[in-house]
Amino acid sequence: MRYDVLRGFYEVEKTIGCGGFAKVKLGTHIATGEKVAIKIMDKASLNDDLPRIKLELRALKSLSHQHICKLYQVIETDQHYFIIMEYCSGGELFDHIVEKNRLTESESRMFFRQILSAVAYLHSLGYAHRDLKPENILLDKNKNLKLIDFGLCAHPEGGIRSPLFTSCGSPTYAAPELVLGKQYLGPEVDVWAMGILLYALMAGFLPFDENNIHGLYKKILSGKYEEPSFMSLESKNLIKQMLQVDPKRRITVTELLAHPWITLALARYHDVSLEEMWKYLKRWKYDYDTATYLLLLIRKKRGSALKFNSAA
Numbered sequence: 001m002r003y004d005v006l007r008g009f010y011e012v013e014k015t016i017g018c019g020g021f022a023k024v025k026l027g028t029h030i031a032t033g034e035k036v037a038i039k040i041m042d043k044a045s046l047n048d049d050l051p052r053i054k055l056e057l058r059a060l061k062s063l064s065h066q067h068i069c070k071l072y073q074v075i076e077t078d079q080h081y082f083i084i085m086e087y088c089s090g091g092e093l094f095d096h097i098v099e100k101n102r103l104t105e106s107e108s109r110m111f112f113r114q115i116l117s118a119v120a121y122l123h124s125l126g127y128a129h130r131d132l133k134p135e136n137i138l139l140d141k142n143k144n145l146k147l148i149d150f151g152l153c154a155h156p157e158g159g160i161r162s163p164l165f166t167s168c169g170s171p172t173y174a175a176p177e178l179v180l181g182k183q184y185l186g187p188e189v190d191v192w193a194m195g196i197l198l199y200a201l202m203a204g205f206l207p208f209d210e211n212n213i214h215g216l217y218k219k220i221l222s223g224k225y226e227e228p229s230f231m232s233l234e235s236k237n238l239i240k241q242m243l244q245v246d247p248k249r250r251i252t253v254t255e256l257l258a259h260p261w262i263t264l265a266l267a268r269y270h271d272v273s274l275e276e277m278w279k280y281l282k283r284w285k286y287d288y289d290t291a292t293y294l295l296l297l298i299r300k301k302r303g304s305a306l307k308f309n310s311a312a
């Protein structure tokens with residue numbers, strides 16, 4: 001498939017993922033030679049998924065965090081949307097767990113801290129992800145986690161604490177209040193999903209699993225799951241606090257950040273303060289210059305030469 005609008009700016013290579021209304025291809029940003037991920041959506045097949053794309057673009061444009069997949073450029077034509085993103089060569093966290101069966105407690109903690117840092121940042125900007133699962137967490141070549149797919153994220157007008165209704169996300173990771181179709185709060189369902197994630201990292205299987213949806217819902221609503229003997233007591237206790245059926249009794253992100261199991265020292269990401277960073281990002285147009293600047297910034301941080309052929 002030829003994409004004329006990309007010619008001279010990006011080379012398009014193999015497909016690295018596809019889901020529903022989008023396919024994702026590996027690409028090369030010609031001016032810098034850096035690899036990128038190009039999420040391609042055919043407008044004709046989007047139909048009622050168009051709001052998801054708008055949501056995702058709005059979210060990605062305002063997010064800048066070391067554990068959230070970076071947006072470089074947005075290209076829109078009559079037929080397509082092209083979302084140019086940071087390339088995560090380590091694939092999905094899901095595959096990483098499957099190949100290792102389960103992770104050690106310290107590796108799980110290392111990954112979980114990164115997820116928590118990204119989710120805490122999201123919530124601080126008034127977003128809830130609402131579809132946290134291993135398939136939406138990728139690894140870059142240094143095994144750093146990157147959150148993707150903000151197509152279901154919520155940014156309620158009344159602020160992150162205002163109730164939501166839309167039932168969305170994957171049933172396996174859905175919190176009881178979501179399953180019951182009750183009003184729910186974005187941050188609380190994200191904490192539940194992170195509890196499922198942490199359990200899956202350390203156990204190698206899911207706490208609530210059933211091949212039929214009703215059996216699955218019953219298990220989720222019971223809040224009862226197996227606690228493998230190889231899990232330490234503090235890990236079991238942390239997961240228990242995240243998988244509380246009553247969202248009011250569930251541990252919050254703020255409490256998680258201070259939790260002894262986490263002792264999260266959130267590293268400062270940019271040399272500039274985050275406030276200044278946001279100011280720049282808000283002004284950027286996510287055009288080719290933005291992509292070029294961001295990729296050069298990464299190259300600089302990596303200490304590589306600032307190779308740049310302006311012929312492009």
Ligand SMILES: [NH3+]CCCOc1cc(-c2cn[nH]c2)ccc1C(=O)Nc1ccccc1
Pocket residue numbers: 016017018019020021022023024036037039069085086087088089092135136138148149150151
């Ligand atoms: N489960 C992930 C499949 C690959 O999907 C992606 C990969 C990257 C990626 C790969 N390397 N670097 C970034 C960036 C974004 C996506 C993505 O958003 N996929 C998607 C989400 C919803 C519907 C359809 C597709």
